[in-house]
Amino acid sequence: MTLRPTTAERIARARNDLRIGVPVCIAGSVVVAVESLSQSRFDALMALGRDRARLVLTERRAATLRARAYDGDVARIVLPEGATLAWLRASADPSTDLANPMKGPYHSDREGSADVHRAAIALCKQAFLLPAALVIEGAGDDAFAAANGFTTAPLLDPDPEVVVLDEASAARVPLEVSAAGRVHVFRPRDGAEEHYAIEIGQPDRTQPVLSRLHSACFTGDVIGSLKCDCGPQLRAALAQMGQEGHGVLLYLNQEGRGIGLANKMRAYALQDQGFDTVEANHRLGFEDDERDFRIGAQILKSLGFSAVRLMTNNPGKVRMMEGEGVQVAERVPLRVGETEQNAAYLATKAAKSGHFL
Numbered sequence: 535m536t537l538r539p540t541t542a543e544r545i546a547r548a549r550n551d552l553r554i555g556v557p558v559c560i561a562g563s564v565v566v567a568v569e570s571l572s573q574s575r576f577d578a579l580m581a582l583g584r585d586r587a588r589l590v591l592t593e594r595r596a597a598t599l600r601a602r603a604y605d606g607d608v609a610r611i612v613l614p615e616g617a618t619l620a621w622l623r624a625s626a627d628p629s630t631d632l633a634n635p636m637k638g639p640y641h642s643d644r645e646g647s648a649d650v651h652r653a654a655i656a657l658c659k660q661a662f663l664l665p666a667a668l669v670i671e672g673a674g675d676d677a678f679a680a681a682n683g684f685t686t687a688p689l690l691d692p693d694p695e696v697v698v699l700d701e702a703s704a705a706r707v708p709l710e711v712s713a714a715g716r717v718h719v720f721r722p723r724d725g726a727e728e729h730y731a732i733e734i735g736q737p738d739r740t741q742p743v744l745s746r747l748h749s750a751c752f753t754g755d756v757i758g759s760l761k762c763d764c765g766p767q768l769r770a771a772l773a774q775m776g777q778e779g780h781g782v783l784l785y786l787n788q789e790g791r792g793i794g795l796a797n798k799m800r801a802y803a804l805q806d807q808g809f810d811t812v813e814a815n816h817r818l819g820f821e822d823d824e825r826d827f828r829i830g831a832q833i834l835k836s837l838g839f840s841a842v843r844l845m846t847n848n849p850g851k852v853r854m855m856e857g858e859g860v861q862v863a864e865r866v867p868l869r870v871g872e873t874e875q876n877a878a879y880l881a882t883k884a885a886k887s888g889h890f891l
């Protein structure tokens with residue numbers, strides 16, 4: 535028995551530290567997120583090891599900046615003479631790319647390991663920050679971390695197992711679509727966002743259940759945005775479950791396809807400059823879709839379901855369910871809420887993400 539934080543707990547702490555702008559030490563290096571880095575910490579980090587400082591970007595962001603990513607998924611960029619915090623931010627944030635296209639040239643490292651840098655990017659993404667970090671290589675040993683009160687975290691598993699979720703609570707909630715509504719709150723053990731299951735009626739656990747995996751969309755679900763089809767899909771799915779008398783809607787807090795609302799608004803700003811939904815994600819440094827859908831299968835299984843009639847137009851959700859051992863007995867198309875404003879968005883999803891029309 536030990537009271538010391540586990541590896542997973544240290545990773546959760548590191549994620550939260552980066553979010554609030556506090557450096558962490560990963561495998562002997564000091565890491566901060568560019569987005570939350572203050573001027574005073576930047577100055578202190580430059581004093582600590584300017585020569586060993588690297589800006590870490592994803593290969594997606596590096597491609598836009600014409601920087602080489604020798605490590606595959608990430609680029610380790612040497613700070614140019616006189617690099618400022620403003621330079622770091624402009625390199626990380628594409629909002630000024632069109633106004634200020636000449637940010638380089640960028641020189642990337644080719645030799646050595648990118649393991650710490652990759653972990654830094656993974657933590658920035660988990661913290662819903664821009665995927666860009668400043669690493670002072672080799673400057674953060676255990677003594678340094680202890681002296682400064684910094685969290686130390688190990689390298690992250692590049693291919694993590696799906697997180698275990700525990701049901702925190704559940705209660706009856708009568709809904710417009712059905713008086714027999716029940717909301718379950720699931721809490722992942724890695725300290726990340728909670729997710730919800732809305733159970734309608736008392737579905738038979740031995741039969742495929744009418745089900746929807748809905749990813750949070752504040753703009754579509756809550757304020758009636760016309761840029762996507764999320765709100766109408768959410769309401770149509772619940773209405774159909776109400777009509778049939780039973781179903782399970784999973785409300786997964788994976789806003790913006792897993793990049794968080796702040797980044798989704800950055801993506802929307804880029805879309806106003808003419809980029810489509812996929813291009814905007816890439817310019818920010820993200821993949822098209824950063825969600826882990828396995829979480830949905832985990833929740834269904836823990837509620838006792840092993841087969842679904844899945845309401846979706848997304849073939850990726852069907853593949854993932856099957857891969858996680860939840861049989862998709864039927865795919866139920868869900869095409870509602872098409873508007874003039876979201877027609878191009880839906881067409882891009884069909885063309886680039888393989889959505890069923």
Ligand SMILES: Nc1nc2c(ncn2[C@@H]2O[C@H](COP(=O)(O)OP(=O)(O)OP(=O)(O)O)[C@@H](O)[C@H]2O)c(=O)[nH]1
Nearest residue numbers: 748749750751762788789790791801811846847848
């Ligand atoms: N990054 C980003 N996310 C968006 C954009 N528009 C909508 N979203 C998010 O996309 C997600 C939509 O999720 P889902 O409703 O599960 O949609 P889907 O993957 O297309 O699958 P189905 O609706 O099941 O066919 C939500 O998390 C939205 O917040 C966008 O332009 N950029």
Ligand SMILES: [Zn+2]
Nearest residue numbers: 751754762764
């Ligand atoms: Zn939406």
